[in-house]
Amino acid sequence: MNLKYTLLVLAGISSLAAQAQTSQSTTTEAPAHRVAFAHASGSNHFISLAGGTGAMFLEGNNKPKFTDRLSWTAALSVGKWHTPYYATRLKFVGGETYTYNNLTGIRNDNYFAGGHYDFMLDVVNYFSAYNPDRLFHVLPYVGVGYEYKFGHTDKALPRTHAATANGGIQVSFHVAPRVNIFAEAEATYGFNIRKAYTPAYSNAFRVSAVAGLAFNIGKQGFTAVEPLDQAYIDGLQSQLNALRAENAELAKRPANCPDVVATPVATNDRFVADKSILFTQGKAVVSKDQLITVFDAAEFVKKGEGEVIITGYVAKNESRFKGLAEKRAKAVATLLTEKYGVAADKITVEWKEAGEAPYSAAQRGWDRVVIIRSK
Structure with missing residues (x-):
């Protein structure tokens, strides 16, 4: 299952990169x-x-x-x-x-x-x-x-x-x-x-x-078309490299695992990694290639494994779009409740200002994101 999701994420990242190259804004101050x-x-x-x-x-x-x-x-x-x-x-x-x-x-x-x-x-x-x-x-x-x-x-x-x-x-x-x-x-x-x-x-x-x-x-x-900046491209590439390395490790696993005694997994450990939903420049609509991540988070909550915190972010060059981080977070929350049937009391929604970037300067193109974390 992990391998399946990893491949889907790879496909999603590639699709997002193609979309981002033609992301549009109707306003520009340059000649x-x-x-x-x-x-x-x-x-x-x-x-x-x-x-x-x-x-x-x-x-x-x-x-x-x-x-x-x-x-x-x-x-x-x-x-x-x-x-x-x-x-x-x-x-x-x-x-x-x-x-x-x-x-x-x-x-x-x-x-x-x-x-x-x-x-x-x-x-x-x-x-x-x-x-x-x-x-x-x-x-x-x-x-x-x-x-x-x-x-x-x-x-x-x-x-x-x-x-x-x-x-x-x-x-x-x-x-x-x-x-x-x-x-x-x-x-x-x-x-x-x-x-x-x-x-x-x-x-x-x-x-x-x-x-x-x-x-x-x-x-x-x-x-106006806002092309990808080099930092965003580098960020995408580093993420792809990390996923390829993970796939290489998964490929080393034996086809049949020996019988072992199942050990209960603590609830707080079940949602191992943060789930990132990426957005195009200036937009608050979840694209189709990101739905697998939202679905994964919904399955985690619906199986009674805990609650989630949804945090919306904006990149620094999106500061002119008022309330964009809030709109992104609420768009993901709406998908969880209305499309995937997650109870609203299992979701906490928050958002951050442009200066509170979740990623480093080398990956600032990834700051157009909503991150889902387990409580």
């Missing part, structure tokens, strides 16, 4: 770029609509007044936030442009449609602690894409296809849980890949300014 974040699959998408104006530059386009070069432009974007500070989007653009002949000054009106893939960096979120309700954001971005120009008033000009490179900056204001108001300025340069304007026209460089609304769709939000 977002120094924190690892996790989010639900398919979450943090957005869609935006914008409209504004644009103008062509270079060569003949620079000769007329700037106001005479302005034309309308519109954009529809679909994107996703991969972290609180990094997003990508697919932006569909369209509108009208005016290009001027460098020799004659004649204006050609044409339409354009295209799309580009942008990489966006929220510099405010990058250098600040994660806050999903932050009001103000600044997002520089760059992208690549494709553009098609058609509908020329100068019928001699062909329809053109161009690869584009673009860059810009967006200023955004978070005005509601799922709504942002934004304005952005963008410059786009086109490289003809099929047909081209006559040399008299420069139709490559366009600057635009738009404003609009962005809507967050689906599930939103990120959680």
